[in-house]
Amino acid sequence: MADRLSILIAEDNAADRMLLSTIVNRQGHRALTASNGLEAVALFQAERPRLVLMDALMPVMDGFEAARRIKLLAGDALVPIIFLTSLSEDEALVRCLDAGGDDFLAKPYNRVILEAKIKAMDRLRRLQETVLHQRDLIARHNEHLLTEQRVAKAVFDKVAHSGCLSSPNIRYLQSPYALFNGDLLLAAFKPSGGMHVLLGDFTGHGLPAAIGAMPLAEVFYSMTAKGYAMADILREANAKLKRILPVGVFCCATLLNLSFQRRVLEVWNGGLPDGYLRRGEQGDLVPLVSRHLPLGVLEPTTFDDKYEVYPLETGDRVFLWSDGVLETCNVDGEAFGEERLRAVFRANQEPEKLFDEIQQAVVDFRGEAHDDISMLEVTLVEEESLNRPPQTFTDSGLMGALDWSASFEYRARTLKRFNPLPYLMQLLLDVQGLRAQAGALYTVFAELYSNALEHGVIGLDSSLKRDALGFARYYQARSERLAKLEDGYVRFHLEVQQAEDGSGRLAVRVEDSGPGFDVATALKAQPSNELLCGRGLRLISQLSSNCDWPEDGKGLRVEFVWPAQA
């Protein structure tokens, strides 16, 4: 016998009590005796015996009542009660079990059977003890895990929500614990105006799914803030995830680049279900199709950052969702699917209600609300309607250079793939006076650069972009010509002068290897908003302090001035 147990014997007959005690003691256990139910309950409370032998019929309190009370006192722990009874009718035996008895033993007692039953009950008792112990262990582990998740989520929320998801042109639906479903939603203003938006879905669930979200969010926010283009961000995100995530963990994602001023949407989709661009009065639906492997699968050398470009008008809406929406099942196990989703779009009357209608349709289909789907709507609005937070910088800039000039020449092999703007911006934003107008500065540089590159170096005609078809052709021609580019340059000449009072002026001259063009005519011919081309020049002249051009049309001169410090 491995364990000495204390066993409570409740029996009103003194001779039987003696006999039972002897058997129990001989088996190596300790016997506690009571002569009625009330005594038995009191003794149980005082001594907490492990097992009870209970006579059914006793004075003061019978065994049934005593058994009920003892079971109540014992709580979750199993204290086996073996009823001792001379009753033999089925009904009486059933009463024993109903009162909480675990077994019974008929009088007269048989020593061998009693010993065997005590052993069997002890096995059962230990099993229950193990189960309870493991239950408590699991509960503790689970609590621990939830605490860790809360901390991880709190840290992550700080990172993820540093962006502009609360912007009025964005609506989204996301579970508070989406992070641990692997879903990720990020949005940030670009320094040039417009925004980057990313919806991601990591493989799997729990911590493994959450672990890649942090580096991806960091790459997204820091590179967007520094003015990097979508392709650069995609490359970096893919390379980083590939490097740090184990094989088999990756991130299906769609990245959007919305330019409010240029009215362009750029889309890269790797592995997420088709999103939709809902365009114009008619509500034409353009599917935003996955054309790539998810982020974190391919080596940097084989990664493809090619994205699609669509013209936008004010009021156009982009919808993205994770596979949770399409895979939502009804009671029959049928998935919601694409066709039902499209039907919601077809039935829609007021586009601003679409988001709610989709959400409602999914809830109706499933029969109840659930929160493990991620969904996003971004609307193209006039940039001025957005409350853009001022850019923040970590240093004062007072120690910067006050009077300097620099020239940069970017040649063909660089122009093919490199985006010089983040570099130039970092240089210029060291000048304190320019920081207040960082957004305008970036936009103007972006326009100057694409102007010089697209119309100058590779000679594209912006009037191609007059309609949606031409628009697509334009961007196709752009990548084809860039790929074949062998000669050509874009030059930036920068000159910064600051006075002692802090006021100053930046003069920029841009030249390119193109034949030059008639700026005055181009500006006069600025098209109305309905056309998709030629917004660049007007933007430049509106956003800068001064803008002019030489006679030969080769290059533009732009000036930014800023007042004395208060």
Added chain:
Amino acid sequence: MAITSLPSADGKELTISIQGRFDFGAHQDFRDSYERVGTTPERYVIDLKGTTYLDSSALGMLLLLRDHAGGDSAEIKLINCSPDVRKILAISNFEQLFSIQ
């Protein structure tokens, strides 16, 4: 969900069949199906004839197999894909990594 693997007579090809849902629950069985075979096959065939559903964890598992089979030099065919399964593979553009039939 049931996963069985069967080497060809010459041991150069291993056919892994997946019945039912191919999702995270299949993780260990799927690994065992190619790690616990005595042979070192040159080619793998994943038979998805009986596969009713496939999720992103399954895609991850396929990538693990691809890695195991030599990464870019791996020869892995996915055969008998139902339209639903084919669609999921297409969204993730897995035809760039696997031969899908």
